[in-house]
Amino acid sequence: LFDLALPPGWTYLTSPGPTYTYSPLPQPSAGINSSGAETPTAILPAGFPVNSATSANSATAVSLLNAGLAPGVVPSAGNGTLSFGSFYLPQNGVITVSFVVSIPDSATVGIYHNAAGAVFLDPTRLTTAARMVAPATNVSANRNATAISSNTTYASGATSGVTGTHYSGRQADSNSEDVRLLADLSITKTGPATASAGGTGTYSLIGRNQGRAIASQSFSSSQATDVTTSNVPATLGANPIQITDTLPAGVLLAATPTGANWTCTGGAGSTTFTCSYFQATPTNAYPLASNTALPTITASVSFGTSSCATATNTASISLTPLESVTSNNTSNAVVTAVSCSASLSITKDNGTTTLVAGATTNYTITFANAGPAAADGAVARDVSSPGLSGCSVSTCNQSGAGVCPLAGQWANLLNGTGLTLSSFASGATLTFVVACNVTATGQ
Secondary structure, three states: OEEOOOOOOOEEOOOOOOEEEEEOOOOOOOOOOOOEEOOOOOOOOOOOOOOOOOOOOOOOOOOOOOOOOOOOEOOOOEOOOEEOEOEEOOOOOEEEEEOOEEOOOOOOOEEEOOOEEOOEEOOOOOOOOOOEEOOOEOOOOOOOOOOOOOOOOOOOOOOOOOOOEOEOOOOOOOOOOOEEEOOOEEEEEEOOOEEEOOOEEEEEEEEEEOOOOEOOEOHHHHOEOOEOOOOHHHHHOOOOEEEEEEOOOOEEEOOOOEOOOEEEEOOOOOOEEEEEEOOOOOOOOOOEOOOEEOOOEEEEEEEOHHHOEEEEEEEEEOOOOOOOOOHHHEOOOEEEEEEOOOOEEEEEEOOOOOOOOOOEEEEEEEEEEOOOOOOOOEEEOOOOOOOEEEEEEEEEEEEOOEOOOOHHHHHHHHOOOOEEEOOEOOOOEEEEEEEEEEOOOOO
16 A cells, blocks of 8 residues: 655654554454455465465465554655555455654645555466556556556456556545645734823734745645635635724724735724735735734724723634634734813803992803813802802803703802702803892902
8 A cells, every 4th residue: 555645744653653454354363354464474376265374276374364463564754655565455355554644834725635556466467476466547646647556457468457446636536635734814903001082092903824824836746736826815715814893982093094015994983994915016915924924004093982991992804714723813802991081161251341339240151071071960160259249140051062950050050069060071061141249349
């Protein structure tokens, strides 16, 4: 039995070594019609009855089935053709050989193939004691079209050839031995640890080929399914590679994200964005070297009042089919502590610089919240000073997001209790008019 050549760089391991499974099982001692390891002490002459351990037709006894013995031919470590033997295989018998290979980290993502074949003693040989034959079907069906054996007909002269088939291992044929080496994309996202509502910050997103190289393949050289630069995406993953991000509530893009070879959607004010990777040379998302980071994407954002407390953000990178690890296709959540405070101000004016005793004056008092946070529950006070009496609130006007208190509460503005502004959002303005009698005299 032959493995005609592992893919380049793959190596057969002598430890733990091959294992052999026989059906029907070998007899405890030399027996008949059992599959197993063959250790002949003499070449079987023509006409030797193959259903007997010894024969009177031969002067030499032959041991066919020594239980517990491994085949006489076992390959050493390496990458070339692997040969396993010798076996005795009766009609309807089955021999299974299992062995371990080492796959190099340098092997590119792809679907790899491997051919196998078999040769056996020609039962019709007359003059050549050890003439071997092989089935004609797929005898050269491998990467290098190397013939397993040049003898595909029996020595008896049969023209139909040796029946049976080898295992092709070609990319367009059987696939039960295929080995798919998978891609592994990952993403990491970082951002500010703290921010202020109404302020700005920057998120950085880094996509990475965390695993094997992703590139074109050629069966004639790598034993993997042909993959051209142009169809790498169709075979192995999305083209271009995409990173998507949905921003937390209250966080908006301040501008379209940027990054070398990245084309991003989503402008100022957007809550989501998508960036597609597409190199200028070659004009493709691939190749990607192994364990290589893609250019950084930078996204500037603004924090609104609805992001107060914390803003938790997660980004993701597009999956490739049957990716080896999917847990790293989503970044760890970026948690930004957003501090929120209001900026309150007050102005007061009665529109004059002189008054006479006994006159009445109207004060216009404006309370404003410049944000960015709401100041619901703020308390406004305007206790009259000496020289004024009989003050009363005549009107309240609201603008922005301001909401005037009920008229029955306005009088609280003028005493120590104060007037509670139950709804005083960012951008709110409340203007009160207070009329007072002037009692003071002098300059």
